[in-house]
Amino acid sequence: MSPLLLRGARLPDGDVRDLLLDPDSGLVARVAPPGVLPSGPDELDLTGHLLLPAPAEPHAHLDKALTWDLAQALPAGAPAGALPGDLSSAVTAWRAYAARVTEEDVFQRAGRAVDELRANGVTAVRTHVDLLTDNGSYRAGDPLRGLRALLRLRRQLRGRVRLQIAVLHIDAPDELLHQALDLGADLLGDCPHLSADPAASVERTLRIAAEHQVGVDLHADETLDPGAQDLRLLARAVRERGFVSGVTASHCVSLGAVEPEEAARTAKEVAAAGIGVVALPLTNLYLQGRDRPSSTPRGLTAVRALLDAGVTVAAGGDNIRDPFNPVGRADPLETASLLVTAGHLTPGEALHAVTAGARAVLGLPEAGPYEGAVADLLAVRAQTVSEVLGASCPERLVFAGGRLVSRTSVVRELY
Structure with a gap:
């Protein structure tokens, strides 16, 4: 493909620049003042657009996506939806619906969800996928059907969206975890706080992941209970093991429920262990705190303490209408x-x-409107970052590896 020239884009620092994208290398080849770079066969005028690094989605559940209305329509007497809206009710509702889930169902819904993510600017996604149970048993049916669907989708998305798959389990048999990783899952996940023995659960997950040389991404402390210890257990285990394949802790809600001094101490332990933390405000604000109708706490990890300690902090959307x-x-x-x-x-x-x-x-290299960076970019019709975040700004162009992969235009008529 020919290089792609972007004209008149406003960068995050306010400067207006032209950029030359090289689809062969997937990198930004040149950044220059307007008019300096020679014209070519492929050009786009980005006047009026703010050009940003393309977002990544570090925590999705594509196997569950777009099932809220389907779960609500379950037969009379079956658990439906997630009322009263807390985590345990959501788990019960999902398990009731999951018994009906097929590989093709997951493949189709996950594909539609990725299309939505891509249109909004996402060029890389990490999704968790359940090992599906049948009446609570991992040994009945095909517990890997969700994983098989996402492996198919990963192949289909090559060159447009990079898809990482983390196997999510709660006390599943070791042999099933080995089978899932042998099939091609990228990471091993877990929910230690839902296990009978959280410390043993963390140790087992790290051991199996190390055997397969894959990373770990745990659903950690998804509770406002200040006594939850998943994150500290994980940090200590990683430091003792010297785990090198990459470790992520997602949610970490309880860290936002402890005193500032304790949050700071834990954040330093997390930084020392090299663990990345993913905050998930949308789902956690929805699920957490329902048992406290007065002065309801925020269902959110202590993002400021983590940043102050030097922890790599990411944020994700988590669940999409499920x-x-x-x-x-x-x-x-x-x-x-x-x-x-x-x-x-x-x-x-x-x-x-x-x-x-x-x-x-x-674990991806830096992307953005800078020479030598990966040419995964998002152009939004806006002038400033605050406008981008505050006004929704639906008009977007998305570039992956130097190629245009999505464009959303809006016609607005006011009378």
Whole structure:
């Protein structure tokens, strides 16, 4: 393919520049003042657009996506939806629906969800996938059907969206975890706080992941209980083991429920262990705190303490209209906006969490409108970062590896 020349784009620092993208290398080849770079056969005029690093989605559940209305329609007497809206109710509702899930069902819904993510600017996704049970048993049916669907989708998306798959389990048999990783899953996940023995669960997950030389991404401390210890257990285990394949802790809600001094101490342990943390404001604000109708706490990790300690912090959208959250636009800019509102980050910090921070957690090289960076870019019709996060700004162009992969145009008529 020919190089692609972007004309008149406004960069995050306010400068207006032309950029030359090289689709062969997938990198930004040149950045120059307007008019310096010679014209070529392929050009786009980005006047009026802010050009940003493309977001990454560090925590999705594509196997569950778009099932809220389907779960609500279960036969009379079956658990439906996620009422009263807490985590345990959501788990019950999903398990009731999951018994009906087929490989093709997951493949089709996950594909539609990725299309939404891609149109909003996402060029890389890490999705968790359940090992599906039948009446609570991992040994009945095909518990790997969700994984098989996402492996198919990963092959289909090559060159447009990079898809990482983390196997999510709760006390599943070792042989099933080995089988899932042998099939091609990229990471091993776990929910230690839902296990009978969280410390043993963390140790087992790290051991099996190390045997397969894959990374780990745990659902950690998804509770407002200040006594939850998943994150500290993980940090200590990683430091003792010297685990090198990459470790992520997602949710970490309880860290936001402890005193500042304790949050700071834990954050330092997490930084020392090299663990990345993914904040998930949309789903956690929906699920957490329902048992406290007065002065309801924010269901959000201690993002400021983590940043101050030097932890790599990312932010994700988590669930997209499923029993764990009936809303969600598959839009990282919505996630970043919530980090400003509920997490009290600056717009720049919040944008970093869904772009550079998210890519760092995924182990991907830097992307952005800079020479030598990966040419994964998002052009939004806006002038400033605060406008991007505050106004929704649906008009977007998305570039992956130097190629245009999505364009959304809007016609607005006011009378």
